[in-house]
Amino acid sequence: AQTVTQSQPEMSVQEAETVTLSCTYDTSENNYYLFWYKQPPSRQMILVIRQEAYKQQNATENRFSVNFQKAAKSFSLKISDSQLGDTAMYFCAFYSNQGGKLIFGQGTELSVKP
Amino acid sequence: DVKVTQSSRYLVKRTGEKVFLECVQDMDHENMFWYRQDPGLGLRLIYFSYDVKMKEKGDIPEGYSVSREKKERFSLILESASTNQTSMYLCASSAGQHYGYTFGSGTRLTVV
Numbered sequence: 001a002q003t004v005t006q007s008q009p010e011m012s013v014q015e016a017e018t019v020t021l022s023c024t025y026d027t028s029e030n031n032y033y034l035f036w037y038k039q040p041p042s043r044q045m046i047l048v049i050r051q052e053a054y055k056q057q058n059a060t061e062n063r064f065s066v067n068f069q070k071a072a073k074s075f076s077l078k079i080s081d082s083q084l085g086d087t088a089m090y091f092c093a094f095y096s097n098q099g100g101k102l103i104f105g106q107g108t109e110l111s112v113k114p
Numbered sequence: 115d116v117k118v119t120q121s122s123r124y125l126v127k128r129t130g131e132k133v134f135l136e137c138v139q140d141m142d143h144e145n146m147f148w149y150r151q152d153p154g155l156g157l158r159l160i161y162f163s164y165d166v167k168m169k170e171k172g173d174i175p176e177g178y179s180v181s182r183e184k185k186e187r188f189s190l191i192l193e194s195a196s197t198n199q200t201s202m203y204l205c206a207s208s209a210g211q212h213y214g215y216t217f218g219s220g221t222r223l224t225v226v
Binding site for chain 1 (some may be wrong): 147149155156157159160162172181202205206212213214215217219220
């Protein structure tokens with residue numbers, strides 16, 4: 001079965017610093033997609049970044065970047081220059097055509113402190 | 115601005131009641147999903163639908179059913195609400211799942 005694991009239930013970071021959120025997954029497939037979603041206190045889930053497994057280059061969206069290690073089945077999210085508005089729950093998610101659905105990790109609650 | 119709208123933000127129901135959670139999307143997406151979100155468990159898939167009148171069970175379908183009579187609307191039904199169904203319910207839609215989902219803002223359901 002495909003699983004997604006986020007081993008850090010809570011993290012905190014000072015404003016303007018960099019933080020990395022960890023995610024590992026388990027699959028026997030070669031072709032799949034990985035996502036990070038952000039859920040602020042407003043509860044609206046927002047897609048942060050997306051990575052296609054066949055692309056070796058790590059995805060980047062402004063201050064958000066990923067470190068995708070396919071062999072290690074690791075997909076961490078790096079947030080640079082953290083802002084107060086980055087305070088949210090972050091979910092890692094996995095999708096494969098074979099599975100046909102998004103599978104989510106348990107979430108990491110990130111607090112950015114002034 | 116594309117949207118997935120859930121009819122209620124907060125809902126309180128009594129044990130044994132039949133509960134309807136409504137979700138509407140305006141993006142002409144074929145795929146729609148219902149998840150429940152619980153602390154420490156992340157999001158777990160209840161049901162999903164790839165087309166009108168079609169439905170598929172997710173990982174935790176027990177105690178739930180769904181209805182999709184129109185493309186834009188996907189309803190989650192709790193046939194007889196129980197206290198262990200107290201949770202946050204999230205609806206989502208997708209044009210193609212490898213593009214990710216667009217989520218509604220959630221319904222926090224409390225069953226007393």
